[in-house]
Amino acid sequence: MNTTREAPTSDPGASSRRGRKRSRGLARRAAGTVELGIRTAGTLFERLTGGARVIRVKANATTSALQLLPNSTLQGLAASSMGLGAGFYVAGLPRLVTAAAMAPAMIIGAAIVVRPTQASAGSGTTR
Numbered sequence: 001m002n003t004t005r006e007a008p009t010s011d012p013g014a015s016s017r018r019g020r021k022r023s024r025g026l027a028r029r030a031a032g033t034v035e036l037g038i039r040t041a042g043t044l045f046e047r048l049t050g051g052a053r054v055i056r057v058k059a060n061a062t063t064s065a066l067q068l069l070p071n072s073t074l075q076g077l078a079a080s081s082m083g084l085g086a087g088f089y090v091a092g093l094p095r096l097v098t099a100a101a102m103a104p105a106m107i108i109g110a111a112i113v114v115r116p117t118q119a120s121a122g123s124g125t126t127r
Contacts, residue, residue: 066111074108081105 066074085102 062107063111063114066108067115071112074112078105078108078112081108 081102081104085098085105088098088101
């Protein structure tokens with residue numbers, strides 16, 4: 001084996017200076033990375049809250065539109081969605097596909113449950 005060794009440097013502090021220089025560079029890069037992470041997190045948070053707000057508004061509009069439909073139509077739509085999901089399950093499709101097929105039934109069911117009750121004209125309470 002022919003290995004070459006570096007000659008010892010005449011300055012014993014050279015190694016420690018290189019180490020400190022590397023440490024400072026590493027600290028600068030770490031600080032920059034942390035700063036970038038904080039900025040990115042702020043932007044991401046703003047976008048997520050805006051997206052959540054849009055989803056909430058759209059969900060409320062969908063629920064209101066579904067509540068205007070008659071019960072027979074809603075029940076038919078929910079049954080179709082459940083049947084499609086059950087068929088996907090029996091066919092062995094992935095759970096995500098099956099859940100996506102059944103999701104409209106869940107939304108329709110929620111719209112039926114939160115529908116404001118309308119008292120018929122002749123069902124008033126008497127004292």
